[in-house]
Amino acid sequence: MLVSIGATILCFIIWLLFTFNGSIWQWDEITAGIIFSIIAGAITEKVAIKEYRSLSPKKWLYLIAYLPRFFYEMAKANFDMAYRVITGKIKPGIVKLSPGLKNNLSITILANSITLTPGTLSVDVDEAGNLYVHWINVKPEFFEEKDIKCKCRYVCSTFPDWARRIGE
């Protein structure tokens, strides 16, 4: 119920932002917004995650702190990509990572971050939380490294720690 009400309010705010055109809203717009928000909120009840821990403000602060780092990595990824597109130097392969994350939210954050950062694209995930990552330029050091934690560091630097802080 709490999730539904939250989703309804959020939907209504987004509706108001979408229909705002410089002047005050008309009554018919607001009425339609309320009706559709309630419908959307009622549907959310079935599919929403029931984890109220992810609502804690500390996690939101971590998410905001994570964004600049993420954009820096993304810019780096694009220059790396530009280099590979122009020179055509690639050495692809699919590697397995065990970041040791438990819940779905943190794995989703990690997989999406991996896809947008240098040279990596997440392909599959299994039940144990292992990620299979397509890596466009496999470094030879990766095979010599035996420690699982250090293996992650070659592919996605400190992202597993960030995902753990935000998601768990």
Next chain:
Amino acid sequence: MWELIYALLSIGIFFNLLASVGLLRFPDVYTRLHAGTKCTTFGSIFIALAVIAYGLWKWYEGDKTMISLAIHAFFALIAILLTNPTGAHAIARAAYRSGVKPAKAVIDELGGEKND
């Protein structure tokens, strides 16, 4: 102000162009997805930022309806940022499940362990 908008637009178009060149040059579906995900996301963010800058500028100059342009572009930016990696992941997984092997691969740790 126009200079800022032109700069943002040209960065965005440059990276989108790079993505299309990458699509043509790379050998298989996974490496093409690399180009098609990262560069288009980054490029589209800059194009959306140019639209936001234009909308806010015109709004500041007195055209009150232009604020809706900026708001809509902002939501488009968030939607691109969330859905683009997810979609790429879905395509990559579907490609692997339907038997496309990565071309020129030096290692394939997924192949040995999955049988379905």
